[in-house]
Amino acid sequence: MAGHNYTHDHEEVEIAPPQTKAIWKTFYILGAITALEFLIAFTIHTGPFKTSIFIGLTIVKAFYIVGEFMHLKHEVKSLIWAVLLPCMFVVWLLVALLIEGESIFMVR
Amino acid sequence: MAATVTTDSTEVFDKKSWMGGVEPMRVSYGKLMMWFFLLSDTFTFSALLVTYGLIRFSFPAYDPAVHGAFQFSDLYWPIPEKVYNSVPFLHGVDLPLVFVGIMTFILIFSSVTMVLAVEAGHRMDRASVEKYMLWTIIGGFAFLGCQAWEWSHFIHGTEKGRLITDVLTGDVRTIFGANLTENEYGPAAFADLFFFITGFHGTHVFSGVVLNILIFYRTATGLYARRGHYEMVEKVGLYWHFVDLVWVFVFTFFYLV
Numbered sequence: 001m002a003g004h005n006y007t008h009d010h011e012e013v014e015i016a017p018p019q020t021k022a023i024w025k026t027f028y029i030l031g032a033i034t035a036l037e038f039l040i041a042f043t044i045h046t047g048p049f050k051t052s053i054f055i056g057l058t059i060v061k062a063f064y065i066v067g068e069f070m071h072l073k074h075e076v077k078s079l080i081w082a083v084l085l086p087c088m089f090v091v092w093l094l095v096a097l098l099i100e101g102e103s104i105f106m107v108r
Numbered sequence: 109m110a111a112t113v114t115t116d117s118t119e120v121f122d123k124k125s126w127m128g129g130v131e132p133m134r135v136s137y138g139k140l141m142m143w144f145f146l147l148s149d150t151f152t153f154s155a156l157l158v159t160y161g162l163i164r165f166s167f168p169a170y171d172p173a174v175h176g177a178f179q180f181s182d183l184y185w186p187i188p189e190k191v192y193n194s195v196p197f198l199h200g201v202d203l204p205l206v207f208v209g210i211m212t213f214i215l216i217f218s219s220v221t222m223v224l225a226v227e228a229g230h231r232m233d234r235a236s237v238e239k240y241m242l243w244t245i246i247g248g249f250a251f252l253g254c255q256a257w258e259w260s261h262f263i264h265g266t267e268k269g270r271l272i273t274d275v276l277t278g279d280v281r282t283i284f285g286a287n288l289t290e291n292e293y294g295p296a297a298f299a300d301l302f303f304f305i306t307g308f309h310g311t312h313v314f315s316g317v318v319l320n321i322l323i324f325y326r327t328a329t330g331l332y333a334r335r336g337h338y339e340m341v342e343k344v345g346l347y348w349h350f351v352d353l354v355w356v357f358v359f360t361f362f363y364l365v
Contacts, residue, residue, distance in 0.1 A: 016231045020224060027220045031213065038209055041189065041364055051365050058360040062353060069223045069349045079133040079143065086147055090154040097158050101165030108166070 026068040033057050142343045146350045149312075153354050156308060157361050160301045167295055180270050186294035188363045194261055208363050211254045212355065215313075218247025219352040222320075226345045229338025234327060237341060241324040244348065248317035255310050262302065265292045302362070309358055312351050319344045 037057055044050045067073035072080055133140060170184045178190055189204035196207070221243040228236035265285025270292045273280050283290050286299035293299065323344050332338045 015233045018224075018227060018231065018233075018236070020227060023220060023223050023227065027216065030216050034209065034212055034216070037360075037364060038205065041205060046187075054360050054364050058356060061356050065219065065349055065353045065356065069219055069352075070346055076134045079135060079140070082133070083143060083147055087150060087154075090151065090158075093154070094158050094161060097162040098165050101162040104162075104166035105168070 022068065026064050029064055030061055033061050136339060138339065138343050139346070142346045146346065149350065153308070153357070156301075156305050157357060160305065160361065163297050163301065167297075180293045182272075182295055184294070186298060191262075191293045192258070192363060196257055205363060207254065207258065208359065211251055211258075212359050214247055214251050214254065215352050215355050218244045218251070219349055221247060222345045222348045226338075226342050229332070229341040232333070232338070234330070234333050237327050237332075237338060238324065241320060241327060241341070245317060245320045245324060248313055248320060248348075251313055252310065252317065255306065255313075259303075259306070262286055262299070305358060305362060309351070309354055312354065316344075316348050316351050319347065 037054060040050065040053055044053070066083075072083060135143070164185055167185045168183065170178060170187055172178070175181070175184060178187060180186060180190075192208055193202050193204040194207065195201070195203045195210075221240045225237050225240035225244060228240060263285045265283075269282040269284040271280060271282055272290075283292050285292055286296075286302070288300055288303065289296055291299035323341055326332060326340070327338070332340060
């Protein structure tokens with residue numbers, strides 16, 4: 001076996017066909033949402049309504065990236081909650097400090 | 109071999125076991141630790157974005173009824189689409205948010221090629237892992253290049269600049285672009301937050317590209333084929349998707365809202 005190449009051992013293994021349908025579907029969804037955000041940015045007047053649409057669409061995008069690309073949707077429940085719960089407390093911090101910022105504005 | 113289960117005469121390698129023989133949360137040690145690292149990184153980025161929200165809310169918002177036609181001013185927080193309205197090679201054309209949109213698509217696309225590399229890894233398809241890792245690396249560099257241009261444009265400013273009156277000396281002069289203390293586009297804090305948030309994200313993209321190159325190299329030299337699994341691609345993939353995820357939030361809260 002003088003001329004035997006070690007990488008050769010592994011190339012005999014049969015390679016299964018790719019399963020990429022779900023990946024591309026997720027990509028199209030993310031692309032469509034981004035395009036929609038772009039459209040909304042120039043068609044709807046600035047206000048709480050527009051802001052809430054943007055935040056809603058961002059959460060949808062985050063769901064697809066974390067759930068499908070990062071595969072969290074298919075992990076066990078304890079891991080899902082271990083990641084999600086701390087993030088929910090961040091939302092609390094966000095709201096609290098936005099109110100704080102508003103009152104700084106009022107005092108100024 | 110650290111994780112081995114020894115029975116009477118045979119030694120069985122158990123990939124699924126941590127040292128004690130069980131796998132908490134049914135993921136490998138490395139993946140779980142990556143998740144927790146990303147969670148801590150989430151806190152850092154949240155802190156930056158929450159700071160942005162706090163400071164923005166403490167400044168007056170632009171109101172056409174009060175301030176008239178929009179122009180760059182210290183008096184109110186600027187509208188992002190008036191600040192980020194340039195695209196390379198299209199000088200003087202008003203294209204609000206187009207370039208940021210392109211950057212977003214580049215990052216989402218490189219996320220897709222990353223997940224395709226992970227999928228190819230599951231099938232032990234070394235050639236495809238190499239191909240998709242390479243595309244992911246190219247996407248990362250493309251994004252970094254765009255960000256470099258964006259920063260350079262932001263720092264150098266528009267042609268007209270903005271007239272300011274120095275508070276201390278009363279001198280009137282024109283400033284161009286932004287740095288940490290002066291900002292053509294609005295309050296100095298706006299530029300500071302731009303530099304910190306996109307800079308911190310850009311640093312993450314950069315380290316992600318470095319990790320991707322490492323993974324590509326180790327795939328190309330056949331390390332993972334010999335090891336029998338491509339889990340490292342998955343772990344670095346998690347990091348890379350996280351970088352994409354952060355950009356989704358930066359895009360919304362910095363550029364759109």
